[in-house]
Amino acid sequence: MQRIQGLLRGYWLEIAVAIAALNGALEVALRQDTTNAPDVSAWFGAPAVALMLVPLLARRRWMFGAPALVWLLASALSFVDGRLVVFSGSVFAAGLVASFLLGNLPDATQSRIGLLVVVGGAATVAYNASGDASGSYVFLPAMFATPWVAGLAFQQRGARAEAAELRAARLARDREEATLAAIADERARIARELHDVLGHSVSVMTIQASAVRRVLAPEQTKERVALLAVEQTGREALAEMRRLVGILRLEEEPPGLAPQPGIGQVPKLVEQAREMGLAVGLRVEGEPMPLSPGVHLTVYRLVQEGLTNARKHSDASRTEVRLRYGPDGLEVEVCDDGKGAAAVDQGGHGLAGMRERVSIYGGEFEAGPRPEGGFRLRASLPVHP
Structure with a gap:
């Protein structure tokens, strides 16, 4: 049953044409004695009428030729018998x-x-059909030109809709490509920043191992060999990290010499935003806890991105930065009273990068308009022992 319904939906016009061709042939064959009946015999007229409709069955394959052939056949048969063409509905x-x-x-x-x-x-x-130059051959063309105009209107509307869909698909594709590019750039930036964080830790570890090795007693040979291996491994790790960062670093980007920022620099970041004209409040809740250098840097970047969105995209008059220390981790929230949807549309690439940063540490990230108005950026970062 479903297959039959599918055929009816897909080929309803062809079915209607076949029925109309059969009806026209029967009409000519059975109404030979009526007024204005065609002069040709039913043996010729009935197949001729059906033949005029048959080209419509091929409309899918010959979009121009099939409907044009209907009119060409009608014109040709009208020379054989003028009333044959106009006799059947x-x-x-x-x-x-x-x-x-x-x-x-x-x-x-x-x-x-x-x-x-x-x-x-x-x-x-x-x-x-009329046999003279009466007004009928002026009215009839005008009447049949009307569905041509209707078909043209439908085609133009469909073309506009298709063009709009193509534009929307192209914009979505471009937006997706830009988002992926932003994520890739952010990953490279994270790698460069983590190099500084990890490089410092590995350097401290190597220096401490060297210092301990130098104060060992002469008979502590095994300990001296083990610490020497730690030093060598640390130096090799630093060299490899420098090579990797050299690949990731942009040509126009200078080497990073300053220490990476963290939570301790958030108040300075808030103060800089205030100097640029943005009213910003900072609230810290809970007892601060030890965090890894990477989490410190992530919190700083989250606050930085939130304040940048508020200043550039949201047209906010008030922004609030909240840091909440809890038993399971740290929650970062930046809220403003600006245009929430605009911040999503215009700041989407930076937000994608922040999502990537938070995911590295197993956290949760969300950003979007608030029900009461404005925009909220929120991230939860677990603290691992």
Whole structure:
């Protein structure tokens, strides 16, 4: 049953054309004795009427040729018998459908040629049917040109809708590519920043191992060898990290000499935002706890991104920065009273990078408009022992 329903939905016009062709043939064959009946015999007239409708069955394959052939056959048969073409209502309906299909062609040149075929065919049929130069062969072409105009309107509306869909798909694709590029850039930036953090830790470890090795007693040979191995491994690790960062670092980017910022620099960051004209409040809740250098840097970047969005994209008049220390971790929140949707649209790439940073430490990140208005950036960072 579903297959039959699918065929009916997909080929309803073809089914209607077949029924109309059969109806037209029977109409000519059974109404030979009526007024205005065609002069040709039923043996010729019935198949001829059906033949005029048959080209519509091939409309999917020959979008221009099939409906144009309907009018060409009608014009040709009108010279054989002028009343044969106008006698059946099925032929009239087929002419309307053919006119619509010609107007609905995506090729503008073919559509205009189709209009000429419709007008010329209708005028020919009207003239041969009336037998004189009466106004019928002016009215009939105008009547059949109407569905051509309707088909043209449908085609143009469909073309506009398709163009809008293509633009939307292209914008979505461009936005996705830009987001992926932003994530890749942020990953490279994270790697460069973590090099400084890890490099400092490895350097301290290497120096301490060297210091301990130098104060060992002469008989502590095994301990001296083990510490020497630690030193060598540390130096090799530092060299490898420098090579990797050299690959990731941009050509125009100078080497990072200053220490990486952390939570301790957040008040300075807030003060800088105030100097730029943004009203910012800072609130710290809970008891501060030891955090890894990478988490320190992530918190700083989150606050920095939140304040940048508030200043550049949200048109906010008030922004609040909150740091909440809890038993399971640290929660960072930056809220403003600006235009929430605008911050999402214009600051999306930076937010994608922040999401990437938080995910590295197994945290949760969310950013979006607040129900009461404005925009909120929030991240929860677990503290691992």
